[in-house]
Amino acid sequence: MSEATQQPAVPALVVVSGMSGSGKSGALHTLEDLGYYCVDNLPAELLPEFVRRMRAGDSAPEKVAVVIDARSLGDLSDVPAMLSQVGAMGLNPRLLFLEARSEVVLRRYADTRRRHPLSHLGLSLADAILLDRQALRPLRQIADILIDTSELNVHQMRRRILSEFGLESAGLALLFESFAYRHGVPGDADFVFDARVLPNPHWDARLRPLSGRDPEVRDYLDAQPEVATYVAQVQAFLDTWLPKLSTDTRSYVTVAFGCSGGRHRSVYLAERLARHSREHGWREVATHHRELD
CATH class of the missing domain: 3.40.50.300 (P-loop containing nucleotide triphosphate hydrolases)
Incomplete structure (x- = not known):
């Protein structure tokens, strides 16, 4: 770290x-x-x-x-x-x-x-x-x-x-962002991960009006084995390579997650990886949900 x-x-x-x-x-x-x-x-x-x-x-x-x-x-x-x-x-x-x-x-x-x-x-x-x-x-x-x-x-x-x-002293600020592919990939993202391969809560009528911030959507995605594998692999990647960037001259890194509508899977992943980063010692972590905020 x-x-x-x-x-x-x-x-x-x-x-x-x-x-x-x-x-x-x-x-x-x-x-x-x-x-x-x-x-x-x-x-x-x-x-x-x-x-x-x-x-x-x-x-x-x-x-x-x-x-x-x-x-x-x-x-x-x-x-x-x-x-x-x-x-x-x-x-x-x-x-x-x-x-x-x-x-x-x-x-x-x-x-x-x-x-x-x-x-x-x-x-x-x-x-x-x-x-x-x-x-x-x-x-x-x-x-x-x-x-x-x-x-x-x-x-x-x-x-x-x-x-x-975001920086009281030397260090790296992290921004985890969600987006919808149909509205384009954020042009200034440093890392982009595609969540369209994961089960889509949109097809559950109960979950469709909600977002990845809501506990019902989180519970649904937490229960999917593919999601657990995806999250573990992305966490391992970021845990390995983000610290390497902290020695660079940059002040922040943007990690973006995209899905079809930018409401469920991408939001869930951005929030979950932001929480993981805070729990592992990163002091300056923010989230932004392009299609919600």
Whole structure:
């Protein structure tokens, strides 16, 4: 196994901010996969008190991530002072700011048909995007990490987050990804395994609406001898060769599993191999299910 990464010297706090439609939800999900205790849409003025409460218990999380953006109550120009208060409490706050060009945000909202959080003000979508950008200017100016997601897909953005926050010291971050072959193989996967050779839960009417995250699907696949053989062979391969990559200059490796629909077998395998890796000492392990997330 690779060298164990060390814990950060002080508790870590990541404040995620940025424009609506820039990918904040995906960033927060990735941080959650990396072991951060995550809170979405925290009112800005509650940040210091939230941190105090988080640190009060005996089992306080070592890594915390919160989203503060234009939805939050209070004056966002006060956030820099709040971050200073948090730093005085012994945390190491970092501000991650995500943005995208206005035309890209417009297209994303048109594609998803979601409402912009500021549309309740009676604004057009274009005006809501402009107001969002203006309201967030105080946070953008003090960002420790600024990511423009205009040209990034969700997978590329996750890898940026892994690269920035997945490694507290030298080591390798692992991403286990599931996908459907009918939508194409992920272009940046390092290893790709085909799960279409395995029994397909899709043909069981009880299991069809579920996914590989659900216990009923896991139980079904766990009971299949072919699945046990497949998993054992893939585990042996990864246990042998992934540690060799930890001496390279790369910061992360993506292991992808594909099946027909990207809902059952591939999801099951990605989750199972991620769990296996965590149990065998890999500190930074995340999952992403392309057809589900």
